Amino acid sequence: MTERGFRPETLAAQTLSGVDAATGAIIPPIHPSTTYERDVDLGYSRGAPYSRPDNPTYAIAANTLTALEGGAASLLFASGMAAATAVFQALDPGDHVVAPSIMYWALRAWLLGAATRWGLDVELVDTSDLAAVKAALRPGKTKLVWLETPANPLWTVSDIAAIADLAHGAGARLAVDSTIATPALTRPLALGADLVMHSATKYLNGHSDVVAGALTSAREDDFWARIKLALAQNGGVLGPFEAWLLQRGLRTLFPRVRWQAQSALALAQQLSRHAAVAQVFYPGLPDFPGHDLARRQMRGGFGGMLSIRVRGGRDAAIATAANVRLWKRATSLGGVESLIEHRASIEGPTSPVPDDLLRLSVGLEAPEDLFDDLRAALERST
Ligand code: PLP
Numbered sequence: 001m002t003e004r005g006f007r008p009e010t011l012a013a014q015t016l017s018g019v020d021a022a023t024g025a026i027i028p029p030i031h032p033s034t035t036y037e038r039d040v041d042l043g044y045s046r047g048a049p050y051s052r053p054d055n056p057t058y059a060i061a062a063n064t065l066t067a068l069e070g071g072a073a074s075l076l077f078a079s080g081m082a083a084a085t086a087v088f089q090a091l092d093p094g095d096h097v098v099a100p101s102i103m104y105w106a107l108r109a110w111l112l113g114a115a116t117r118w119g120l121d122v123e124l125v126d127t128s129d130l131a132a133v134k135a136a137l138r139p140g141k142t143k144l145v146w147l148e149t150p151a152n153p154l155w156t157v158s159d160i161a162a163i164a165d166l167a168h169g170a171g172a173r174l175a176v177d178s179t180i181a182t183p184a185l186t187r188p189l190a191l192g193a194d195l196v197m198h199s200a201t202k203y204l205n206g207h208s209d210v211v212a213g214a215l216t217s218a219r220e221d222d223f224w225a226r227i228k229l230a231l232a233q234n235g236g237v238l239g240p241f242e243a244w245l246l247q248r249g250l251r252t253l254f255p256r257v258r259w260q261a262q263s264a265l266a267l268a269q270q271l272s273r274h275a276a277v278a279q280v281f282y283p284g285l286p287d288f289p290g291h292d293l294a295r296r297q298m299r300g301g302f303g304g305m306l307s308i309r310v311r312g313g314r315d316a317a318i319a320t321a322a323n324v325r326l327w328k329r330a331t332s333l334g335g336v337e338s339l340i341e342h343r344a345s346i347e348g349p350t351s352p353v354p355d356d357l358l359r360l361s362v363g364l365e366a367p368e369d370l371f372d373d374l375r376a377a378l379e380r381s382t
Contacts, residue, residue: 080199083213093119157290164192202334261301319381333361
């Protein structure tokens with residue numbers, strides 16, 4: 001139960017919105033207005049003055065996320081990358097940062113490129129290895145530990161509670177990219193994290209029709225104030241229409257994510273018995289490293305993402321993606337339609353991902369149809 005007395009599923013289904021007082025509409029309106037009337041005494045008693053920092057439509061999705069994550073406040077950004085980079089940009093040049101060696105590739109590239117040029121001291125480690133995280137921490141110098149769990153595209157699981165303790169012991173904050181788990185499966189703040197980040201483009205919106213990002217903070221401290229000010233000043237905000245679509249998607253978050261997690265588990269089990277599949281990466285499989293941790297840390301499923309290595313190497317993997325009929329060949333994840341992607345060719349030559357790996361984002365189709373399509377494609381290609 002949450003502080004409002006309702007379960008998270010209930011809060012999400014209604015995105016904390018009441019019936020519109022003026023019209024009786026049960027779905028909240030979109031507020032496209034960029035500017036708002038000022039009171040005669042120069043105040044803004046009705047809320048937002050200007051739509052760059054504030055808009056009543058942003059508030060619906062942001063407040064719902066705050067409740068679902070159990071945080072103090074949330075901010076919406078124009079993309080997941082805008083949300084993630086805002087956290088690092090709130091640090092000072094010279095600060096030491098620990099981040100995972102396996103993580104969303106574009107953020108890794110930004111950390112090693114722009115963030116490093118700007119003066120952050122970035123160290124990438126295997127964050128599924130607590131000893132490696134401990135060894136990387138420099139007390140007083142490390143200001144942020146970044147986790148992604150499960151992490152793209154090998155679905156590596158990192159221990160949020162243990163790393164929160166290690167980070168705090170060294171005087172650092174812990175931020176978690178929880179895009180894959182969503183608050184339906186993991187609540188990082190309850191495990192000790194200070195910040196949660198989402199590419200809301202994925203499961204939170206869930207319909208592959210919005211690019212958006214979100215941050216939720218455990219508390220409204222100075223660091224949060226820096227991030228909030230930077231968003232208002234840099235201006236990388238979400239538009240009201242996108243924020244409205246995001247709250248629309250959030251309403252079905254729980255049933256979507258649970259269905260996708262169940263289907264992904266069934267697919268992972270079937271694929272791990274298939275002769276054309278060399279390896280399956282899915283935290284729900286008992287022999288997956290990190291499975292026991294995932295069981296402790298994730299509630300209600302292991303997520304809708306899995307990857308497979310195809311016997312026969314890169315060519316067989318590419319042919320499998322070419323031969324599917326139902327799965328869509330596309331990047332991104334977390335939508336209602338299932339997606340298949342040859343990952344190494346998207347990530348480029350510096351990618352640590354094996355070149356026979358296909359990443360699968362499981363949608364809402366019947367899992368039997370998804371398996372039959374994939375099995376036929378594997379059998380035609382290997
Ligand atoms: N984090 C994860 C785990 C992602 O998968 C992505 C995008 O694929 C991002 C962050 C970046 O999000 P966006 O594409 O919304 O900028």
